[in-house]
Amino acid sequence: MQPQAYKFDFDFIVIGSGFGGSVSAHRLTEKGYRVAVIEMGRRWRPETLPRTSWSLHRWLWRPKLGLRGFFSMRLFRHATIFHGCAVGGGSITYASTLLTPPDGVWNSGSWAGLANWKSEMPQHYETASRMLGVSENTILGPADHLLQRAAEAAGCGHTFYRTRIGIFQPVRGEPGGKTFPDPFFGGDGLPRTTCIACGGCIMGCRYGAKNTLDLNYLYLAEKHGARVLPESKVTDVRPLNAVGDGSDGYEVLAVKSTTWFPRPRRRFTCRGVVFAASSLGTMELLFHLRENGSLPAISASLGQHVRTNSESLIGARIPVCRKDLSQGVAIGSGIYIDQHTHIEAVRYPKGSDTMGLLATILTDGRPGARRIILWLKNVVGSLFRRPFTTLRLFRPWGWAQETVILLCMQALDGEIEMRWQRPWFWPLRKFLVSRGGKVPTYIPQANEFAKKFAAVAGGTAMSMLPEILFDVPGTAHCIGGCVIADSSSQGVVDCQHRVFGYKNMYICDGSVVAANLGVNPSLTITALAERAMSFIPPVAGASWG
Ligand SMILES: Cc1cc2nc3c(=O)[nH]c(=O)nc-3n(C[C@H](O)[C@H](O)[C@H](O)COP(=O)(O)OP(=O)(O)OC[C@H]3O[C@@H](n4cnc5c(N)ncnc54)[C@H](O)[C@@H]3O)c2cc1C
Numbered sequence: 074m075q076p077q078a079y080k081f082d083f084d085f086i087v088i089g090s091g092f093g094g095s096v097s098a099h100r101l102t103e104k105g106y107r108v109a110v111i112e113m114g115r116r117w118r119p120e121t122l123p124r125t126s127w128s129l130h131r132w133l134w135r136p137k138l139g140l141r142g143f144f145s146m147r148l149f150r151h152a153t154i155f156h157g158c159a160v161g162g163g164s165i166t167y168a169s170t171l172l173t174p175p176d177g178v179w180n181s182g183s184w185a186g187l188a189n190w191k192s193e194m195p196q197h198y199e200t201a202s203r204m205l206g207v208s209e210n211t212i213l214g215p216a217d218h219l220l221q222r223a224a225e226a227a228g229c230g231h232t233f234y235r236t237r238i239g240i241f242q243p244v245r246g247e248p249g250g251k252t253f254p255d256p257f258f259g260g261d262g263l264p265r266t267t268c269i270a271c272g273g274c275i276m277g278c279r280y281g282a283k284n285t286l287d288l289n290y291l292y293l294a295e296k297h298g299a300r301v302l303p304e305s306k307v308t309d310v311r312p313l314n315a316v317g318d319g320s321d322g323y324e325v326l327a328v329k330s331t332t333w334f335p336r337p338r339r340r341f342t343c344r345g346v347v348f349a350a351s352s353l354g355t356m357e358l359l360f361h362l363r364e365n366g367s368l369p370a371i372s373a374s375l376g377q378h379v380r381t382n383s384e385s386l387i388g389a390r391i392p393v394c395r396k397d398l399s400q401g402v403a404i405g406s407g408i409y410i411d412q413h414t415h416i417e418a419v420r421y422p423k424g425s426d427t428m429g430l431l432a433t434i435l436t437d438g439r440p441g442a443r444r445i446i447l448w449l450k451n452v453v454g455s456l457f458r459r460p461f462t463t464l465r466l467f468r469p470w471g472w473a474q475e476t477v478i479l480l481c482m483q484a485l486d487g488e489i490e491m492r493w494q495r496p497w498f499w500p501l502r503k504f505l506v507s508r509g510g511k512v513p514t515y516i517p518q519a520n521e522f523a524k525k526f527a528a529v530a531g532g533t534a535m536s537m538l539p540e541i542l543f544d545v546p547g548t549a550h551c552i553g554g555c556v557i558a559d560s561s562s563q564g565v566v567d568c569q570h571r572v573f574g575y576k577n578m579y580i581c582d583g584s585v586v587a588a589n590l591g592v593n594p595s596l597t598i599t600a601l602a603e604r605a606m607s608f609i610p611p612v613a614g615a616s617w618g
C-alpha cells in the first residue's frame with residue numbers, strides 16, 4: 074500500500090504539555106489525529122531531577138542565565154507567579170493536590186449559564202481523577218498532625234481533611250519504595266514505585282511515585298503516536314494561505330528554547346492548533362501574535378479576568394521540633410478556618426532550604442510603609458529579646474525540616490488584568506504587565522491562625538518577605554486571561570474552548586477558567602480539557618470547515 078501523502082505535517086499541534094496540553098494530546102491521538110506537542114521545557118527523568126533546591130541550575134527555569142530547571146518565578150506588580158516549565162508542564166513541580174471546587178464556582182464568572190456545568194462536569198472530574206490516579210492521602214506527616222492540633226485549638230478541628238492526591242501510595246501499613254507493574258491503565262502504562270513520604274513532590278519526584286503527566290496522559294499519547302518536541306518554544310502561529318480565519322490550516326514556528334544563540338526557526342503545518350501554554354504562557358503568546366498581525370482577530374478581552382486564587386503564604390518555623398517536618402507528601406492535609414478561607418500544610422524536602430531565604434517574622438497590619446516599620450520593629454525587638462533564637466530563624470539551613478508552610482487560599486472573587494505594554498524601565502520591547510486593584514497580601518484571619526499554629530507547635534509564625542516589603546503576594550495558581558464566555562466582547566473562547574474568530578483553534582489550559590476556584594486548579598483544568606476534547610469528533614468524522 075502506498076503511504077498516505079499528507080498535506081499537513083500534523084492534524085493538530087498542541088502548544089505546551091501541561092494538564093490541558095497532555096489531555097488534548099492523548100484524547101486527539103486516541104481519536105485518530107496526528108498530533109505534535111511543542112514544549113518549551115526539558116524532559117525530566119527521576120534520576121536527572123535535582124536533589125535539593127540548592128541545585129539552582131536544575132531547579133529554576135531562566136535559560137538565558139543558564140538555569141534550565143522546571144520551576145519559574147515571574148514578578149509582576151500585583152503578584153509573583155510561580156509556574157512549571159517542562160515536558161509534563163506544572164505536574165513536574167506541583168504538589169499533586171487534586172481537589173474539586175465547590176459547585177458555586179459554576180454560577181459565577183463569564184461561564185455562568187453557558188452550559189449545564191453542574192450536571193456535565195462530574196463525569197469529566199471522574200475521568201480526570203481516574204487518569205491522574207487520585208486517592209485520599211494515607212500518609213500524614215508531623216506537619217499534618219500539627220495542623221490538626223492547631224485547627225482543634227482554633228475551633229475548626231472538624232474541618233480537618235486529608236488531601237486528595239495524585240500519588241501512587243503504598244497499601245496502609247506497608248513501606249513505600251516498592252515497584253509494581255502498571256497499577257493504573259490495565260497494563261498500557263508504566264511500572265510504578267510507591268511513595269516513600271520524602272516530602273519532595275515540589276522539587277520533582279525522584280522515586281517515580283508522583284503521577285506526573287509524563288507517566289499518564291502524555292505517556293499514553295506518545296505511546297499511541299503523538300510526537301513531543303521538548304525544548305522548543307512556539308514563537309508564531311499564522312493562518313495558511315492568508316485565509317484569515319484559519320480554515321486552510323496554520324503554520325507554527327518554533328525556536329530552540331535552551332540555547333544562548335538564536336537557531337533557525339522550525340516550521341510545521343497543521344489543520345488545528347490547541348494553545349495549552351498555561352494562563353501566563355498562552356496570554357503572552359496570544360498578545361504577541363495579535364500585535365504582530367499573525368492572529369489579529371484575537372478578542373480584545375485577552376488578559377482580562379486573571380485570578381490568583383487570593384493566596385497568601387504564611388507558616389511557622391519550629392527549630393525545637395524533634396520531628397522532621399519535611400516528611401509526608403508535599404500537601405498532606407487542609408482545613409477551613411471560615412467559609413471562605415482554606416489552609417493547606419505544605420512542605421519542602423530535607424535540604425531544599427532556599428525558600429527559607431524569603432521567610433521572615435510574621436507581621437500584621439495594612440500593607441505599606443507602616444507595615445514595613447512594624448516588621449522592622451518586630452525583627453529588632455526579637456533580636457534583643459531572643460538573639461540566638463531569632464538568628465536561628467533566619468538561618469536557611471535546616472529550614473525545610475523545621476518549617477510548615479501554610480498555603481492560604483480564599484474563594485472570594487478578586488481579579489487583575491494583564492496588558493501587553495512597554496514597561497518604563499525597558500522601553501525596547503513589550504511584556505506582560507499587570508493592572509488593577511491590589512491583591513491582598515494580608516489576610517487577618519490567616520495570620521491569626523498562623524500565630525495559633527506557632528503557639529501549639531512551640532515555634533515562631535512566619536510570612537514571606539516580598540509580601541511585607543513590596544506588598545506583592547506569591548501564587549502558584551494563576552488562572553484566567555482567556556476566559557470562557559458567550560462572545561468575544563466578554564472572553565476569548567466559547568464554552569467548547571473554540572477561539573472566537575478562528576476555525577480549528579482551541580485553548581485548553583488554566584487561562585480559560587472563569588471563576589476563582591478557591592482550591593488548587595489542576596483537577597479542574599484537566600476536567601475542562603476532557604470536556605473540551607469530548608466535543609471533537611474522531612478523525613473519520615472531522616469536518617474542518
Ligand atoms: C510549586 C507549585 C506547586 C503546585 N501545586 C499544585 C497542586 O498541588 N495542585 C494543583 O492543582 N496545582 C498546583 N500547582 C499549579 C499547577 O501546576 C498549575 O495550575 C497547572 O500546571 C496549570 O496547568 P496548565 O495546563 O494551565 O499549564 P501548565 O501545566 O503550566 O503547562 C504549560 C506548559 O506550556 C509550556 N509553554 C509555555 N509557553 C510555551 C511556548 N511559547 N511554546 C511551547 N511551550 C510553552 C510551559 O513550559 C509549560 O510546560 C502548583 C504550581 C507550582 C508552581
Ligand code: SF4
Pocket residue numbers: 240267268269270271272273274275277278279280281282283401402403
Ligand atoms: S513524597 Fe517523595 S516519593 Fe512521595 S510522591 Fe512526593 S516526592 Fe515522590
